[in-house]
Amino acid sequence: MATAYQDRKLADPAINVGDERYFEAAAEGKLLLKKCDECGEVHHFPRGVCPFCLSSKVDWIEAKGTGTIYSYSVTRRAGPTPYCIAYVKLDEGVTMMTNIVDCDLDSVRIGQKVRLTFKQSANGTAIPMFALA
Numbered sequence: 574m575a576t577a578y579q580d581r582k583l584a585d586p587a588i589n590v591g592d593e594r595y596f597e598a599a600a601e602g603k604l605l606l607k608k609c610d611e612c613g614e615v616h617h618f619p620r621g622v623c624p625f626c627l628s629s630k631v632d633w634i635e636a637k638g639t640g641t642i643y644s645y646s647v648t649r650r651a652g653p654t655p656y657c658i659a660y661v662k663l664d665e666g667v668t669m670m671t672n673i674v675d676c677d678l679d680s681v682r683i684g685q686k687v688r689l690t691f692k693q694s695a696n697g698t699a700i701p702m703f704a705l706a
């Protein structure tokens with residue numbers, strides 16, 4: 574069986590105060606994470622306060638854009654277009670919820686290596702997603 578990836582209409586993300594730089598970088602093909610200057614931990618989604626030590630000394634770092642599929646599911650009944658939602662563990666150690674794109678969705682497996690790519694929402698905002706490496 575094969576389920577070919579198809580682009581689907583993506584909702585525009587809500588860009589909250591503090592998220593601007595994240596989406597500006599995404600428009601340039603970069604995925605930003607937050608790293609704590611106090612304890613050194615990396616986190617995602619971006620927050621103004623470190624979730625590990627509560628320090629407000631957090632700054633942006635650029636992710637390498639590589640990771641491994643931790644878990645996934647292919648939806649076939651949620652809408653007209655099937656898609657693969659997944660947790661990807663980035664090589665920086667954080668896990669993010671995302672989509673696996675540009676592949677036979679039936680070939681996706683836990684443990685596969687993936688690389689960063691982007692898809693655009695309805696208003697052209699770049700959304701980080703992953704393709705099989």
Ligand SMILES: [Zn+2]
Pocket residue numbers: 609610611612613614623624625626627628
């Ligand atoms: Zn910290």
